[in-house]
Structure formats: C-alpha cells, structure tokens
Amino acid sequence: MKRDFDEISDDEWVNHSFKPSRVLKSTPSSKSPSDLPSSPPPIESFAFGTKTQQLLASGSSSSDDCVIITQPKPSIHADLEDDDVEQHNDRPVSLGNRARRFIIDDDDDEQPAAQMLREGNRELTEVYDVKSCSDDDLELELEEDAELELELEDDDVIGKALQKCAKIAAELRKDLYGSTAVCCDRYAEVDSSTVRIVTQDDVDAACMVEVPDFQPVLKPYQLVGVNFLLLLYRRNIGGAILADEMGLGKTIQAITYLMLLKHLNDDPGPHLIVCPASVLENWERELKRWCPSFSVLQYHGTTRSAYSKELSSHAKHGLPPPFNVILACYSLFERHSVQQKDDRKLLKRWRWSCVLMDEAHALKDKNSYRWKNLMSVARNANQRLLLTGTPLQNDLHELWSLLEFMLPDLFATGDVDLKRLLNTEDGDLIGRMKSIMGPFILRRLKSDVMTQLVPKIQQVKYVSMGKQQEDAYKEAIEEYRKFSHSHIAKCSDVNLTTVVGVLPRRQISNYFVQFRKIANHPLLVRRIYTDEDVVRFAKKLHPRGAFGFECTLDRVVEELKSYNDYSIHQLLLSYGVSDSKGILSEKHVMLSAKCQALAELLPSLQKDGHRVLVFSQWTSILDILEWTLDVIGLTYRRLDGSTQVTDRQTIVDEFNNDTSISVCLLSTRAGGQGLNLTGADTVIIHDMDFNPQIDRQAEDRCHRIGQTKPVTIYRLVTKGTVDENVYEIAKRKLTLDAAVLESGVDVEHQGDLSEMTMGEILSSLLKA
Numbered sequence: 001m002k003r004d005f006d007e008i009s010d011d012e013w014v015n016h017s018f019k020p021s022r023v024l025k026s027t028p029s030s031k032s033p034s035d036l037p038s039s040p041p042p043i044e045s046f047a048f049g050t051k052t053q054q055l056l057a058s059g060s061s062s063s064d065d066c067v068i069i070t071q072p073k074p075s076i077h078a079d080l081e082d083d084d085v086e087q088h089n090d091r092p093v094s095l096g097n098r099a100r101r102f103i104i105d106d107d108d109d110e111q112p113a114a115q116m117l118r119e120g121n122r123e124l125t126e127v128y129d130v131k132s133c134s135d136d137d138l139e140l141e142l143e144e145d146a147e148l149e150l151e152l153e154d155d156d157v158i159g160k161a162l163q164k165c166a167k168i169a170a171e172l173r174k175d176l177y178g179s180t181a182v183c184c185d186r187y188a189e190v191d192s193s194t195v196r197i198v199t200q201d202d203v204d205a206a207c208m209v210e211v212p213d214f215q216p217v218l219k220p221y222q223l224v225g226v227n228f229l230l231l232l233y234r235r236n237i238g239g240a241i242l243a244d245e246m247g248l249g250k251t252i253q254a255i256t257y258l259m260l261l262k263h264l265n266d267d268p269g270p271h272l273i274v275c276p277a278s279v280l281e282n283w284e285r286e287l288k289r290w291c292p293s294f295s296v297l298q299y300h301g302t303t304r305s306a307y308s309k310e311l312s313s314h315a316k317h318g319l320p321p322p323f324n325v326i327l328a329c330y331s332l333f334e335r336h337s338v339q340q341k342d343d344r345k346l347l348k349r350w351r352w353s354c355v356l357m358d359e360a361h362a363l364k365d366k367n368s369y370r371w372k373n374l375m376s377v378a379r380n381a382n383q384r385l386l387l388t389g390t391p392l393q394n395d396l397h398e399l400w401s402l403l404e405f406m407l408p409d410l411f412a413t414g415d416v417d418l419k420r421l422l423n424t425e426d427g428d429l430i431g432r433m434k435s436i437m438g439p440f441i442l443r444r445l446k447s448d449v450m451t452q453l454v455p456k457i458q459q460v461k462y463v464s465m466g467k468q469q470e471d472a473y474k475e476a477i478e479e480y481r482k483f484s485h486s487h488i489a490k491c492s493d494v495n496l497t498t499v500v501g502v503l504p505r506r507q508i509s510n511y512f513v514q515f516r517k518i519a520n521h522p523l524l525v526r527r528i529y530t531d532e533d534v535v536r537f538a539k540k541l542h543p544r545g546a547f548g549f550e551c552t553l554d555r556v557v558e559e560l561k562s563y564n565d566y567s568i569h570q571l572l573l574s575y576g577v578s579d580s581k582g583i584l585s586e587k588h589v590m591l592s593a594k595c596q597a598l599a600e601l602l603p604s605l606q607k608d609g610h611r612v613l614v615f616s617q618w619t620s621i622l623d624i625l626e627w628t629l630d631v632i633g634l635t636y637r638r639l640d641g642s643t644q645v646t647d648r649q650t651i652v653d654e655f656n657n658d659t660s661i662s663v664c665l666l667s668t669r670a671g672g673q674g675l676n677l678t679g680a681d682t683v684i685i686h687d688m689d690f691n692p693q694i695d696r697q698a699e700d701r702c703h704r705i706g707q708t709k710p711v712t713i714y715r716l717v718t719k720g721t722v723d724e725n726v727y728e729i730a731k732r733k734l735t736l737d738a739a740v741l742e743s744g745v746d747v748e749h750q751g752d753l754s755e756m757t758m759g760e761i762l763s764s765l766l767k768a
C-alpha cells in the first residue's frame with residue numbers, strides 16, 4: 001500500500017545550512033553570475049540551505065550547480081539524427097553534425113553546456129580549401145579528413161549520451177519544480193512539484209530498530225541522498241552513483257533507501273549487494289542494525305555451497321526469494337571455476353530490484369571479466385546503484401566504464417576506443433563529462449556537509465637514505481644504466497636519450513619496481529648474501545625439503561638466487577639453518593630510512609596517545625614492518641589480502657576497542673577500502689601509490705564519521721629516489737579528479753605538474 005509522504009517543514013530547512021554539493025557544477029563560464037539566466041537549483045540541493053542561500057543559489061551559483069543542457073543557437077545549422085531527442089527548438093546539438101562542417105556562430109549568450117560542445121569541437125569544423133591544394137596535399141587531406149570523420153563518429157557517442165542526459169535532466173527538473181517552474185527562486189517552490197520528500201519520520205517508521213540505545217537518525221545531507229535515490233527510482237531511471245566522499249555514510253544511505261523502497265513503494269527486493277571481502281561483515285552488521293526486518297543472506301565462503309542447492313530449488317520452483325538482500329563479493333564475478341559459473345547462473349534466476357555495488361570503482365574496466373560477469377547478472381535489474389568515494393581513479397575512460405555499467409543503454413559505446421576519445425588533457429571534454437554525469441551522480445565533500453568533522457592534516461615526511469641504502473640504490477642504477485646503454489647501442493635508429501620504445505615495457509616496469517623496492521628497504525634486493533652464500537644455504541635447505549623433496553639441488557640454488565636478502569633470512573629462520581653468515585640482525589631492519597623514521601615517530605606518537613594505521617602496497621614490506629615493530633616493542637595487528645575474510649572484522653573491532661594496540665598494519669588494497677578504523681587518529685602511508693585515490697581511501701579509514709580527534713596523515717618519501725616521482729605523478733592525478741568531480745581547480749593551469757611515465761623517469765635516471 002502506498003503511503004503519503006511528509007514534506008520537510010520550512011523550519012527544518014532553515015536549521016540546516018549546507019553549502020550545495022560541488023559535483024554538478026558546469027565548467028566555469030566567462031560570464032559574470034548576474035548575466036546568467038535564472039534557473040532551478042541543483043537536483044540534489046532541493047533539500048539544502050536557508051532562505052538566503054536559496055535566493056543566492058537561484059541568482060548566482062545555482063546555474064553553475066545545475067545540469068543545464070540547452071538548445072544550440074539557431075545559427076548552428078545542424079540536422080539532428082537521434083530519435084530520442086524531441087524535435088523542437090530546444091533540442092541539444094548532435095556532435096556528429098560537426099562532420100558536415102557547419103560553421104558555428106560564436107555567441108556569448110549560449111548556455112555553458114552548448115558552448116562547451118561547440119568549443120570542444122571547434123577544430124573539427126574547419127573547411128578545407130580544396131582548390132588551393134596540390135594533388136598530394138589533397139590526398140593527404142582526404143586521408144586526414146577520413147580520420148576526422150572517424151573521430152567524429154566516435155565523439156558522437158559522447159554527444160548522443162549528452163543528448164539523452166539532457167532529456168532526463170529536464171524531466172527530473174520538471175519533477176522537482178513542477179511543469180511550470182521555469183525559474184525557481186525558492187526551494188518552497190518544491191510545493192508545486194510532483195515530488196514528495198521523505199523525512200526522518202519516514203525513516204523511523206521504516207527502520208523499526210530493535211537495538212537498544214540506537215536511534216537510526218540520518219544526517220540532513222544523508223536524507224538528501226536518500227531522496228535523490230528515491231527520485232531516480234520513481235522516474236524509472238535504471239542507475240545512480242552515490243559518490244560522497246569516503247566516510248560520509250554511503251552504506252547507511254543505501255540501506256535506508258532499500259528499506260524505504262519496501263516501506264513506501266512496496267518493493268521488498270530482492271536486492272543484490274556486491275562488495276569487497278573486507279567489508280562483507282560490516283554490511284551485514286549495518287543491515288541488521290538499521291534494517292532488522294530485512295532477511296539478509298551472506299553468499300560467501302563455506303556457507304555459499306550450503307545455500308546454493310536450497311536457493312536453486314527455490315528458484316526452479318518459481319518461489320519468491322527467501323531473502324530481501326543477498327551479500328556477495330566481487331570475487332564471485334572474477335573467476336571461471338564451475339562453482340562460480342553455477343553461482344552466477346543462480347544469481348541470474350532472480351529479477352533483482354536493486355543491484356548495489358559498493359566500492360564500485362572496482363568496475364572501472366569495462367573489458368574485465370568482473371565487469372562483464374557482473375553486468376550479465378545486473379543487466380535486468382530495475383536499478384544498478386554504484387557507491388564509490390572515488391569514482392575517478394585514473395582516467396576519464398574509467399569513469400565512463402562506471403557510467404556504462406550504471407546505465408548500459410545510455411552510455412553503451414560498443415567498440416569505440418574510449419581511451420583515445422577521452423583525453424584527460426581536454427578541459428572542454430571534462431566540462432562535458434560533468435554535464436553528462438550531472439543527473440545521475442551525487443557527490444558531497446566532507447568540507448561541504450560536515451563543518452564539525454575533525455581536520456585532516458597532511459604531512460610529507462622526506463627521509464634521507466643512510467650509506468648502505470644509498471650504495472644499494474646507486475649500484476642498481478649503475479647496473480641498469482650499463483644494461484640499457486648496451487641495449488640502446490644495438491638499436492641504431494633510436495633516440496639515445498630515452499629507454500622508451502627500446503626496452504620492453506616489462507623490463508621498464510621491472511627496473512622501476514626494483515628502484516622502488518630499494519627506496520623502501522634495501523633488504524628487498526639481494527646484496528648481503530653472495531652467490532657463494534646462496535650455494536651453501538641451498539645445500540643445507542635441500543635435504544630439509546624447503547622446496548619439496550623432489551626438487552634437485554641445482555633447482556634450489558637457482559630459486560634461492562632469485563630471492564632477496566629478507567626472504568633468504570626468513571627461510572633460514574623458519575628451517576633453523578645455522579651458518580657462519582646466518583640470519584640477519586636487528587641492525588639490518590634499520591637499514592632503511594623509512595624504518596628509522598618509524599622507529600622515531602611511532603614511539604613518540606604512542607607516548608602522546610595517538611594510534612596509528614600504517615599502509616603499504618607490499619606484503620613483504622608489511623613483513624619487515626612487523627619485524628620493525630617487534631624491535632621497537634609496540635603492539636600491533638595486521639590485515640592484508642591473505643587475512644581470512646571472517647577474521648577481518650574481528651581485527652578491526654579489536655583494534656578499535658583495545659587502546660593497548662598502538663598500530664595496525666594494513667595492505668593498501670585489502671585494508672584501504674570500506675573499513676571503519678576510527679580507533680586510529682594517525683595514518684602513515686609507507687609507500688605511495690601512483691594512483692592517489694588508493695591512498696586517499698586508506699587515509700579515510702579513520703577520517704570519517706565517528707572520528708573525534710584531528711587526523712594526521714604522514715606520507716614517507718625517500719629523498720633522491722623514484723619515490724619523489726611517484727609523489728609528483730600522484731599529485732597531478734588528483735588535479736584531474738578535482739577538475740571533473742569537484743570545483744575550483746582549473747586543469748589547464750596545472751601544467752607545471754607534468755606527467756612523467758615510468759619510462760621517462762627511468763630515462764632520466766639512466767642518462768650517463
């Protein structure tokens with residue numbers, strides 16, 4: 001039965017003062033705000049602000065915030081091809097028409113989106129003067145022209161998506177402000193709209209929480225998020241991205257939304273929630289807390305096969321699913337084992353109401369098995385809801401993969417080479433992407449909505465290598481320099497200043513990893529143990545079956561030679577091998593500048609009552625860090641990819657609740673996503689990732705709701721090594737993210753942070 005919705009009272013609005021979200025901003029216009037036509041406030045901001053802010057929004061910022069996709073000027077003599085676009089004057093421009101070389105009128109009064117479309121393609125509209133060309137020139141130009149046509153066809157993919165988005169955005173706006181509300185000055189105009197806003201009372205009624213001492217109260221911006229999702233649901237829009245910054249409560253908003261679907265729309269599911277293994281337990285816990293009436297089934301690990309038969313027979317007999325929500329991991333969609341295929345077959349038997357992907361940046365590659373397999377299950381769902389705090393990880397084509405997953409009909413691009421098409425240096429394109437995403441993506445930043453959130457202080461700690469580490473680094477450079485020079489010398493026709501294109505990509509990557517290893521810890525290469533030592537150790541390890549009893553001695557020697565000093569040390573330790581050279585000592589663990597820095601920093605942090613998360617990308621580094629912590633004498637826990645899924649939440653709870661545990665060691669991949677580790681107030685990124693979003697995710701494990709202390713982030717960078725290059729690259733990528741998803745950053749003025757590829761970095765290192 002449908003229930004009447006209550007609207008939020010004016011008083012309630014007045015009490016909430018938020019800055020509007022920054023995601024829906026269009027590219028900065030050269031026009032002054034007063035020149036801009038009055039337009040409705042942004043879709044998500046219908047629930048924001050006081051009256052003064054509302055008026056301000058309508059007068060100035062709102063048009064910036066809104067998804068405004070308007071008609072081309074009449075001077076754009078373009079034929080529209082897409083049937084989806086209404087055949088009247090305010091139809092959006094089709095990019096494909098540029099191929100017909102119509103000259104575009106430059107008019108300042110155009111709305112930003114149309115202007116963006118035009119400027120982004122201006123270079124494609126030049127008319128060639130065929131008469132003045134020689135035959136050769138002509139041939140060349142015709143070839144270029146053909147290429148141009150091809151490009152335009154590709155580009156049209158984006159143009160078409162933009163057209164369709166324009167239509168949807170217009171409908172959503174109509175929904176929000178009523179059909180007559182062209183100029184919406186006040187949020188009170190929502191009164192005349194067809195939208196009903198869900199309030200905290202609805203949440204109370206829907207949740208029926210049973211846990212004592214717990215009240216499911218949504219923060220006002222979370223209520224806005226839930227209303228945004230409900231709006232898209234009611235408009236039958238098959239997808240949405242909730243992209244709030246990490247730790248703002250996307251999980252809670254999504255759960256409340258599902259609950260409200262049942263309560264208000266009589267839609268009990270079934271829903272499929274897919275998430276990384278680390279947060280499976282957390283989802284189950286939050287669902288139980290916020291939504292006790294839901295029947296939730298965790299479809300993972302050993303319980304999976306037990307449920308599988310029962311569910312299959314249920315589905316075969318056409319019975320309604322015996323659950324509201326199934327929780328599964330991404331890994332279920334990654335492999336091709338018989339069991340996984342059966343699992344996916346089973347999941348395809350139901351018509352899902354909502355397929356929800358947590359940490360949905362996992363779907364950034366539309367060519368991956370994961371994307372395709374999950375799509376085959378999610379395709380027929382009423383809605384695909386993506387939750388991610390970092391929708392843009394590297395490049396725009398990755399973002400497009402998310403959009404295509406969300407709404408495959410709208411954003412399908414077939415075989416078009418998106419990598420080529422979506423060039424991150426193209427400021428106009430970034431503007432267009434913002435317009436495209438507008439209606440479907442909601443992103444709020446902590447700085448916008450949580451004035452009371454504790455500050456996050458960023459510190460880069462440059463550390464200097466000691467003699468042994470520096471020697472190891474120099475030796476490695478010298479060795480690779482010789483190797484690459486001899487390689488380059490064999491190729492007479494190449495530019496001697498670069499290894500790019502001369503050395504195989506894999507080789508370049510290996511070199512780079514090797515330098516990074518030494519910059520992190522010199523024990524990660526073999527330098528202490530000589531070849532003679534290795535042969536001696538092999539003779540002792542071989543009879544003990546260290547590599548299996550079938551393995552020959554030669555094979556053991558060969559294998560050991562590829563080991564680094566630390567791995568050999570561990571092997572000697574675990575097999576109790578005594579030798580004149582023997583195992584390494586505590587002084588060896590302090591050979592790295594970063595470990596030395598930690599040995600100073602961690603005890604002093606502990607003394608001041610701070611608790612620390614230390615992240616590394618490599619488990620071998622985590623091993624060494626464990627050793628370092630033993631040497632320093634600090635209590636710690638560790639969580640990485642090899643930690644049993646069932647143990648992960650226990651480790652998180654132990655760390656959060658037991659203040660005698662000073663440090664939690666985490667791998668950036670397994671521990672960086674979704675976990676709530678607010679027991680810590682300090683994060684140390686031991687080794688940065690090229691992709692800064694991975695590190696950001698790690699930082700936000702403790703900078704989130706529930707954190708009461710200021711959070712400090714330390715990034716360790718070893719001076720004079722490739723660490724510094726990685727840091728520069730990461731900084732540059734963050735500016736792209738800010739340009740697309742947030743406001744206030746102009747990518748065109750970030751040229752000083754030039755991107756260097758691994759090959760270019762190595763080339764500069766290898767120069768004599």
Ligand SMILES: Nc1ncnc2c1ncn2[C@@H]1O[C@H](COP(=O)(O)OP(=O)(O)OP(=O)(O)O)[C@@H](O)[C@H]1O
Pocket residue numbers: 217218219222244245246247248249250251252253388389673674675676700704705706
């Ligand atoms: N309205 C609320 N009331 C109480 N606790 C809340 C509320 N919203 C969020 N929280 C708590 O804040 C923490 C962060 O929320 P959540 O994990 O949903 O954030 P998230 O945006 O999904 O983060 P991430 O992107 O890192 O996964 C959780 O411990 C959650 O229980």
